[in-house]
Amino acid sequence: xxxxxxxxxxxxxxxxxxxxxxxxxxxxxxxxxxxxxxxxxxxxxxxxxxxxxxxxxxxxxxxxxxxxxxxxxxxxxxxxxxxxxxxxxxxxxxxxxxxxxxxxxxxxxxxxxxxxxxxxxxxxxxxxxxxxxxxxxxxxxxxxxxxxxxxxxxxxxxxxxxxxxxxxxxxxxxxxxxxxxxxxxxxxxxxxxxxxxxxxxxxxxxxxxxxxxxxxxx
Ligand SMILES: CC(C)(COP(=O)(O)OP(=O)(O)OC[C@H]1O[C@@H](n2cnc3c(N)ncnc32)[C@H](O)[C@@H]1OP(=O)(O)O)[C@@H](O)C(=O)NCCC(=O)NCCS
Numbered sequence: 001x002x003x004x005x006x007x008x009x010x011x012x013x014x015x016x017x018x019x020x021x022x023x024x025x026x027x028x029x030x031x032x033x034x035x036x037x038x039x040x041x042x043x044x045x046x047x048x049x050x051x052x053x054x055x056x057x058x059x060x061x062x063x064x065x066x067x068x069x070x071x072x073x074x075x076x077x078x079x080x081x082x083x084x085x086x087x088x089x090x091x092x093x094x095x096x097x098x099x100x101x102x103x104x105x106x107x108x109x110x111x112x113x114x115x116x117x118x119x120x121x122x123x124x125x126x127x128x129x130x131x132x133x134x135x136x137x138x139x140x141x142x143x144x145x146x147x148x149x150x151x152x153x154x155x156x157x158x159x160x161x162x163x164x165x166x167x168x169x170x171x172x173x174x175x176x177x178x179x180x181x182x183x184x185x186x187x188x189x190x191x192x193x194x195x196x197x198x199x200x201x202x203x204x205x206x207x208x209x210x211x212x213x214x215x216x217x218x
Contacts, residue, residue, distance in 0.1 A: 016092035052093035105156030
């Protein structure tokens with residue numbers, strides 16, 4: 001079953017599916033990248049590429065090949081930016097012409113996987129304070145969402161900066177129902193990403209949280 005989420009920016013092209021596919025969705029070069037991988041990894045990789053290719057066809061890019069960079073990032077065809085994510089249940093990809101967006105980051109998480117014991121590894125002190133003030137019902141959603149937003153930001157920024165960032169190198173604030181993210185690492189972070197202009201969007205689909213980070217070109 002294929003899905004699109006109307007809540008996401010209309011400027012991007014998207015494809016999500018719960019039906020996993022196999023290596024038949026891959027080119028020979030793509031197949032070579034997972035030749036010694038296990039069954040689950042092959043299904044994730046192939047279905048991600050399948051979604052990415054479906055999303056690209058919507059904007060007129062056919063027969064694309066998406067290889068992998070040294071940071072494990074997808075290498076998009078010239079003129080395209082995009083992102084891929086997979087969970088146990090759902091796989092998706094979002095793409096945009098590079099003249100419309102600087103970059104895109106997509107993440108899919110299953111709610112409930114982030115346990116309290118993991119908070120110290122994942123969340124800064126202000127984030128933990130924010131989470132601790134929530135009701136039990138909100139807590140499950142926001143622990144997953146904060147985690148997912150950090151992952152989608154990581155995938156957004158990596159193709160531009162080539163920087164590895166840890167979870168506590170970034171801090172998410174939730175003010176007036178809007179998410180804002182700051183890079184608080186002591187490493188000097190390049191200032192060619194205006195963090196204030198980043199867009200964060202998210203949607204809940206059954207027990208899946210899908211988050212998206214993108215920056216439009218002006
Ligand atoms: C790279 C990472 C974000 C992937 O997330 P994940 O939840 O393990 O897996 P997902 O299914 O959501 O995403 C995997 C896809 O992300 C993409 N990806 C992997 N590394 C990437 C990178 N450096 N930049 C952009 N996209 C990347 C790939 O398309 C990959 O799928 P593929 O290998 O089938 O092509 C995660 O493994 C990681 O290394 N996290 C640590 C860094 C981080 O998240 N910091 C948070 C603070 S900024």
